[in-house]
Amino acid sequence: MNAHGAAGAGLLVPETALPAELDAYAAVEAAYPAELAAAQEGLRRGLPVLIECEKELTPFLYRALRERLKLENRRCIYLDGRPAPDAPPAPPGMGLIGLIISQLRDAVRGAVGERVVVLPHLDLLTASTGGLTAEAREVIPLLYENPATLWLGFKDPSFPVPRVILNLFPRHVSVMGVPRDRLGRLVTQREARKLGQGLDAYRLYRQVSGVNAVRLRRLLSSLSGEDYPADAGPAWAQLRAATLGGTLTLPEVSLDRDIGGYPRVKDRLRQEILEVLARKDRAPDAATVRRIEALLPRGMIFWGPPGTGKTLFAKAMASALGAAVTVVSGPELKSKWVGESEESLRQVFVRARQAAPAVIIFDELDSFASARGTFTGSGVEHSMVNQLLTEMDGFRKDELVFVVGTTNLVEALDPALLRPGRFEFHLQIPYPSAEDRRAILAVHDAQLALALSPRAFDHAVKRTEEPVEGQAAGTFWSGDHLQALCRQLARRRLREGLTGPTEPLDVEQALEAYVERPQLTAAEERVVATHEAGHAVCALHCAHAPPIERISIRGDLAGALGFVRYADPAHRYVITRSQLLDAVCTLFGGREAEALLCEDVSIGAGSDLERATEIARRLVEELGLGGDGVGVRRWSAEDRSSEEARRAMEAAVHEILERERARARVILQERKAMVIALRDLLIERKVLDRQAFAPLLAAPAPGGESHG
Numbered sequence: 001m002n003a004h005g006a007a008g009a010g011l012l013v014p015e016t017a018l019p020a021e022l023d024a025y026a027a028v029e030a031a032y033p034a035e036l037a038a039a040q041e042g043l044r045r046g047l048p049v050l051i052e053c054e055k056e057l058t059p060f061l062y063r064a065l066r067e068r069l070k071l072e073n074r075r076c077i078y079l080d081g082r083p084a085p086d087a088p089p090a091p092p093g094m095g096l097i098g099l100i101i102s103q104l105r106d107a108v109r110g111a112v113g114e115r116v117v118v119l120p121h122l123d124l125l126t127a128s129t130g131g132l133t134a135e136a137r138e139v140i141p142l143l144y145e146n147p148a149t150l151w152l153g154f155k156d157p158s159f160p161v162p163r164v165i166l167n168l169f170p171r172h173v174s175v176m177g178v179p180r181d182r183l184g185r186l187v188t189q190r191e192a193r194k195l196g197q198g199l200d201a202y203r204l205y206r207q208v209s210g211v212n213a214v215r216l217r218r219l220l221s222s223l224s225g226e227d228y229p230a231d232a233g234p235a236w237a238q239l240r241a242a243t244l245g246g247t248l249t250l251p252e253v254s255l256d257r258d259i260g261g262y263p264r265v266k267d268r269l270r271q272e273i274l275e276v277l278a279r280k281d282r283a284p285d286a287a288t289v290r291r292i293e294a295l296l297p298r299g300m301i302f303w304g305p306p307g308t309g310k311t312l313f314a315k316a317m318a319s320a321l322g323a324a325v326t327v328v329s330g331p332e333l334k335s336k337w338v339g340e341s342e343e344s345l346r347q348v349f350v351r352a353r354q355a356a357p358a359v360i361i362f363d364e365l366d367s368f369a370s371a372r373g374t375f376t377g378s379g380v381e382h383s384m385v386n387q388l389l390t391e392m393d394g395f396r397k398d399e400l401v402f403v404v405g406t407t408n409l410v411e412a413l414d415p416a417l418l419r420p421g422r423f424e425f426h427l428q429i430p431y432p433s434a435e436d437r438r439a440i441l442a443v444h445d446a447q448l449a450l451a452l453s454p455r456a457f458d459h460a461v462k463r464t465e466e467p468v469e470g471q472a473a474g475t476f477w478s479g480d481h482l483q484a485l486c487r488q489l490a491r492r493r494l495r496e497g498l499t500g501p502t503e504p505l506d507v508e509q510a511l512e513a514y515v516e517r518p519q520l521t522a523a524e525e526r527v528v529a530t531h532e533a534g535h536a537v538c539a540l541h542c543a544h545a546p547p548i549e550r551i552s553i554r555g556d557l558a559g560a561l562g563f564v565r566y567a568d569p570a571h572r573y574v575i576t577r578s579q580l581l582d583a584v585c586t587l588f589g590g591r592e593a594e595a596l597l598c599e600d601v602s603i604g605a606g607s608d609l610e611r612a613t614e615i616a617r618r619l620v621e622e623l624g625l626g627g628d629g630v631g632v633r634r635w636s637a638e639d640r641s642s643e644e645a646r647r648a649m650e651a652a653v654h655e656i657l658e659r660e661r662a663r664a665r666v667i668l669q670e671r672k673a674m675v676i677a678l679r680d681l682l683i684e685r686k687v688l689d690r691q692a693f694a695p696l697l698a699a700p701a702p703g704g705e706s707h708g
Contacts (some may be wrong), residue, residue, distance in 0.1 A: 005224055013184040013199040015192055022188050023658070024214045028060040030185040031213035035175050036061070039067045042171035043116060048151035050122070050169035054354070057175060057212050059121050060155045065152070069116060078118045079103040097135055104139065107485070108146045118152045121318060123159035124661045132162060143168055157350045158342055176353055177210045177399070186213055191220040193227035194235045201699030202281065202289070206322060207240045209400050219243070237354070240322065240523050248324040248355045251315040259309060259316055260438025260443040260479075265429055269313065272425060273297075274320050295371040298395055299423035300489060301365070303410040308332075308429045308478030310406040314361045316390045323400065330369045333384065341368075342387040349391040349401075365405030365411045400415035431476045437461050440479055444486035451501045459504035460485070462689070463511060466550065466565055485510055518561060520553075525683060527602050528553045532562040533678040534593020534668055535586055536693070539564065541667050542582035550689045551678075561604065578613050581660060587612040587662040588657075595677055596668050616656040617649075626652040671687070 022030075026705070029036070035051075038526075042049040043065075053061060066076050081099040100121060107117050119125070124135040143165065145152070145260070153169060155161050166172075178186065184201045192199040208216055219242050225235050244250065253259070255266050273296070282293040302310040311327060318325045326348065333344050352358040362369075368384045395401060405423060407413060417423045432440060438461050445452045464477040464485075488510040489502060520528065532551055539545040546566040553562040591605035620626030621635045630652045635645065670676055678693060685692065 013187075013192075014200065015199050017187050018184070018187055018192055018199060019190045020189055022186065025060055025063060025686040027186050027213045027217045028057070029064050030174055031178050031182050032061070034179075034184075036064050036068065037175050039065055039171070039173045042173075043069065043074070043150060043152065046150060048149075048153070048173045049171045049173060050151075050153045050155060050166065051173045051175060051243060052155050052157055053175040054158075054212050054215075055156050056214050060153075060214055061175065061595065062118060062120065062154070070169070072242055074116055076116045076118050077107055078120065079107060080120050094382065097125060100133065101138055101142075108142050108149060113669065116150050118154075118266070120154045122153040122165070123161055126161050126165050127159040132138055136162060136165075139153050140164055145221065157353075158347060160222040170268050175212070176396075177356065178205075178208065178216060178389050178440065180205045180209070180214055183208075186216055187220060190473075192225055194223040194225050194229070194232070194407060195239075196232040199230055203236075206357055206400060207236060208282075210354045210358070211243055229647065243355050244324055248351060248358065250322075251319050251325050251635065253312060253319045255313075255316045255320065255475035257442065258475055259439070260439030261314060261432055262309075262429065262439075265313065268427060269317060273300075273317060274669060277321060297423075297425035298401070298421075299392055299417070300425040300427065301410055301418070301423045302404055302406045302409065302427050302429055302441070305431055305476070306408055307478030308431060309479045310429050311361055311363060312479070313427070313429060314359060314404040314406070317402075317404075318359040321359070321400075321402075323359045323402070324352070324355045325359050325669045326352055326362060327363055329362045329363050331364060333368060340383050341550050344390065345384055345387045351400065352401050359402045359404060362403065362405045363546065364407065366407045368408050369405070369414050369417055389416060391479075431478055432482075434461050434465065436484060437464055437477065440482045442484055448490040448518050450484055450486060450489050453501040454509075456502050456504050456507050460507045462549075463507065469511070488513060506628045520561065525553060526559075526679070527598055528562045528604070529679045529682040530593050530597050530675070531590035531602070531604055532564055533675050533682060534589040534591070534596075534664075536589075536678060537593070538586045538589030538664050538667050538673055539566070539582075542585055543672065544576065544578040544582040545586055548690060548693075550687065551680050551682060551691050554686050577619070577623075580625070581656070584612045584615050584660040585664045585667075586655065587615075588661045592661065592664045594669050596665070596672065597675065597679070614652065614658070616653045616660075618651045619656060620649050627655065 004229075008353070028216060039049045039061075040049060051061060053056075062076075062078070069076060079100055081096040081100070081103070101118075104117075104119070107115075125139045126133070132140070140162075143149075151168065174341070180202070183205055184199060187199055195204070206220070210217065221241060222242075223235055223238065224240075229235065235613055240250065255269070259266070276292060276296060283289045300314075302313055304310060315325055317323075328348055333341055335350075337367055348360060352360050369388065403423070405413075405417075410426065413423075438457060441452065441457060441460055444450065445457075464482065466477075468475045468477055485507075489506060492504070492506070492510065532553055536548055536551050541550055547562055549561075549567045550565040551567075565614060587608040590608055591601060594601045594605070620630055624632040624634060626649075630648050635649060678688075681693065682688060
């Protein structure tokens with residue numbers, strides 16, 4: 001979706017309907033009539049009113065309210081620290097806050113009458129992220145001293161105010177950004193000409209929805225360029241760039257150009273978010289826009305293993321929306337000081353709303369938003385979750401602020417966050433498939449000028465099917481790993497001045513460059529090669545074992561000196577008893593090969609025995625596939641407490657293990673020559689793919705079929 005796509009024809013404001021001139025005071029009157037009316041009505045009823053707005057708005061809103069109150073014969077006292085013309089000079093050394101407190105004391109203890117006491121800097125008097133400040137302790141009693149005082153307070157959303165102060169004001173009015181339906185009144189005819197033919201009010205709202213009316217007038221009046229330009233893009237870009245601040249940036253990440261693969265993830269993101277927003281942009285009337293906005297999820301969870309591009313997908317979504325992005329690290333938000341974490345969280349939302357449209361990305365959301373009762377930190381996480389929910393619940397329906405939380409463990413998140421209306425949209429981003437890896441490599445190939453040959457592509461895709469060498473078990477190749485591989489290739493090409501195509505050998509050298517491998521003696525290497533050859537030969541002659549993709553004795557799998565890697569099974573979701581029994585037989589292949597060809601048996605089969613026993617136990621206790629001795633049933637914990645039942649189950653497990661061990665031994669004895677040939681080839685080459693050991697394959701001998 002184009003971030004600046006045309007809105008529906010019915011949403012264009014003709015130039016003649018726009019004002020010729022407009023100053024900031026008139027703009028505030030035009031932008032916030034409902035908010036001003038709510039404040040005026042509250043004061044008319046004798047209710048103290050608190051207006052939350054940015055500091056630059058305070059004098060303009062006050063002036064607009066003062067003019068309304070004058071018509072009701074109400075007088076205002078504006079306590080901003082400036083002395084009255086006939087007032088005695090202030091004591092030397094008294095700062096602004098001291099002067100305001102002095103004025104406040106005089107106002108409270110003087111005649112009240114029909115006055116409205118205005119506190120334009122209430123937040124500065126009382127703001128604190130922890131306990132009450134000395135100034136707040138002095139101000140709070142004064143605010144409550146005279147119940148007849150009618151207060152009009154102003155606070156900036158960037159400053160927290162103690163609850164005891166907020167409770168003084170039964171009427172709260174929030175002024176944030178510009179209401180969409182008032183935006184057409186805030187642009188002059190001259191300014192509209194810089195943006196093209198006719199004012200596209202909804203397009204403008206997407207650029208400035210978080211900007212207040214006073215700042216908006218400054219931004220619009222500074223627009224440069226010709227009238228009715230053929231390409232108004234630069235003027236729109238100038239306007240959007242001026243709305244950013246702090247850590248907010250405008251990302252330029254394309255879903256198609258910068259992110260390779262993941263077609264299902266991209267399709268879901270487009271269908272659920274981007275296309276819905278595109279339909280809103282084409283809506284013919286405001287009612288349709290409001291109906292579509294009600295369908296948009298404001299909170300999203302992008303989850304999956306580390307390095308798979310969760311943050312990159314969020315930035316690509318923001319780019320498609322023309323939204324600013326701020327990336328917040330969950331662990332960095334947490335503070336040991338009371339109130340600081342919640343205040344930091346609140347500030348993130350304030351800045352994002354002021355720069356809307358915006359996307360807030362909480363990286364490692366689970367670091368502070370884990371399910372309640374599972375926290376192991378200081379306890380501040382409870383308050384942070386509550387603050388996060390408060391901020392999200394406070395969004396206006398037309399407010400273009402989205403929150404994306406990234407996590408590796410979606411199941412660990414607090415269920416309160418996952419309710420509809422909060423983080424209701426979940427997007428899984430798994431490890432990349434072979435097709436995804438090829439597409440990711442193609443992106444980096446183009447960006448880094450690697451000139452990967454077709455054979456190099458094939459080799460890199462195949463080699464990255466394995467777990468990442470030198471990292472924790474179960475860590476597979478992610479987008480970040482692939483990028484690191486390509487950068488390694490690019491650095492070598494730059495360092496050595498290479499200009500030809502990148503070939504498989506170059507890819508292999510990059511993969512091997514900094515991998516620390518165990519240095520085996522010749523005798524140790526022979527044992528490891530025998531062990532892996534035993535696994536492989538058993539797998540090759542078990543009818544229900546998956547095909548072998550790769551055999552290695554380089555120690556390139558974390559925690560293992562060698563491994564046999566199998567292709568993905570043809571049937572992932574329907575697993576049979578024959579498949580499980582073949583798996584047990586194959587697991588015994590390593591140990592039985594050592595017993596057949598070596599003088600002794602090593603401890604390398606420990607994990608194999610553990611996995612084989614686990615499978616056999618599941619067959620007996622859970623799956624009802626243990627044989628006639630234990631029957632077809634699932635054994636409960638209560639059943640297992642019986643000594644007789646335990647003996648029966650252990651006997652059935654033992655029978656399965658011994659039967660499959662004997663089957664493995666027969667397979668290896670009948671194909672001893674193949675085991676020796678495969679062992680010797682492994683010692684010579686260290687790594688074999690299917691093509692390398694294909695010539696060793698022979699027709700299955702009797703006894704090599706599955707016993708399923």
